[in-house]
Amino acid sequence: MALRGEPTARQLRLAVELRRLRDSAGLSAREAATLLGVSPPQISQIEAGLAGVSEKRLRRLAVHYACTDEELISALVAMATDRTRGWWEEYRGLLPTPFRDLAELEQHAVSLREIQFLYIPGLLQTEAYARALYAYRVPELPHEELELRVRHRMQRKGVIEGSDPTPYEAVIHEAALRIRVGDRPASRAQLAHLVESSEANHVTVRVIPFDLDGFGGSWTAMMLAGEAVARLDTVVRDGPHGAAFIDSEAQLGVFRTLFRKVETVSLDPEQSRDFIHRLAKEL
Numbered sequence: 001m002a003l004r005g006e007p008t009a010r011q012l013r014l015a016v017e018l019r020r021l022r023d024s025a026g027l028s029a030r031e032a033a034t035l036l037g038v039s040p041p042q043i044s045q046i047e048a049g050l051a052g053v054s055e056k057r058l059r060r061l062a063v064h065y066a067c068t069d070e071e072l073i074s075a076l077v078a079m080a081t082d083r084t085r086g087w088w089e090e091y092r093g094l095l096p097t098p099f100r101d102l103a104e105l106e107q108h109a110v111s112l113r114e115i116q117f118l119y120i121p122g123l124l125q126t127e128a129y130a131r132a133l134y135a136y137r138v139p140e141l142p143h144e145e146l147e148l149r150v151r152h153r154m155q156r157k158g159v160i161e162g163s164d165p166t167p168y169e170a171v172i173h174e175a176a177l178r179i180r181v182g183d184r185p186a187s188r189a190q191l192a193h194l195v196e197s198s199e200a201n202h203v204t205v206r207v208i209p210f211d212l213d214g215f216g217g218s219w220t221a222m223m224l225a226g227e228a229v230a231r232l233d234t235v236v237r238d239g240p241h242g243a244a245f246i247d248s249e250a251q252l253g254v255f256r257t258l259f260r261k262v263e264t265v266s267l268d269p270e271q272s273r274d275f276i277h278r279l280a281k282e283l
Contacts, residue, residue: 007049009101009245010108013232014079015049016247018061022047025065035064053080075229082108087155091148098243099152105234105245106159111226112166115262117173117208117218119181120190123157124170124197124205129190130154132182160203169204171259171266173218177207177279184283191280198273206266207275215265220258 004011022032022043029047033040036057045051053061055077062073088103106112106123114121120129130153134146141149160168177194180187198205208215223236235246235255246255267275 003045003050004052006097008104009098009234010079010082010104011052012049013234013245013247014053014076015047017076017232018053018058019047021062021065021067025067027065032061032064036060055081069229072229072231075227075232079232087158088152091152094148095145095152096242099149101245102236102243103152103156105225105236106156106166108227109159109166109225110228112159112168113224113226113259114169115171115220115222115259116176117221118179119176120172120194121170121223122153123160123168124194125153125157126186126190126193127154128182128186132186136181160197160200165200165202167202169206169263171206171208171262173208174210174275177276188280188283191276191283194276195273195280198269198276204269205272205276206263206269207272208262208266209275212265217258217262220255220262222255222259224255224259 007015022029027035029043030040033043036043042051046053058077058080059073062076067073084107086104086107088100088107091100112123114123119133122130125133127150130150131146134141134149159166172194177191182190194205197203221238225234225236227233230252231249233247233252233256235252237244237246246252266272
């Protein structure tokens with residue numbers, strides 16, 4: 001089987017988890033290869049995401065690694081055997097890899113939680129808002145790539161607007177609501193879209209107002225993509241060179257706690273909806 005030239009973030013996550021299981025078992029790659037009856041390079045390729053692994057082999061590895069967590073094993077099997085070529089694959093070679101990885105991550109998540117302070121979350125943006133945001137980039141994007149990015153962002157919204165939507169919770173600071181990324185009509189339309197989106201049963205929008213005392217959490221912007229097994233959750237943070245995907249157990253614990261802290265001090269959903277509606281009327 002040919003090796004993958006560019007593993008996806010999900011394929012790399014499977015590879016990382018298999019390596020973590022082997023490390024926990026105290027086995028070297030050579031020892032794991034001997035137990036599985038393959039060559040050491042094959043184990044290295046699997047643990048680098050360059051080669052896939054069948055369900056049969058994955059379950060054998062789990063036995064050799066003394067992993068008895070059936071929920072985790074089943075989740076890893078689902079990752080290993082998934083052959084879905086999602087809509088994001090049409091952007092391969094057209095947009096940076098993190099765009100595809102983020103869409104794939106959202107598509108497989110069982111829950112999505114997000115905190116934003118300066119921008120409306122991507123899954124809640126209107127087309128005009130997204131276009132204005134990308135148009136401000138330096139150096140300026142070619143028109144074709146700008147439109148590709150806008151189209152990609154609009155397609156991402158299918159995870160919360162489709163027939164089988166994913167539960168989604170967003171905590172947004174008042175600063176993001178007030179910054180006019182586009183012109184006044186576009187800003188008004190964006191706020192109206194937020195109100196409309198928040199009325200869906202599976203969407204929760206909370207607001208952090210400016211006048212909240214003692215709030216020092218403005219650095220916690222992130223998306224937390226929940227999996228069926230919490231160990232496989234991923235945090236996504238924007239960085240200077242694109243999205244960063246965080247999956248270490250310790251860091252996941254930190255960001256889960258931070259989300260709860262920010263969620264606790266925000267306005268409740270009904271208050272938040274009224275707050276956004278008032279801001280829209282002021283424009």
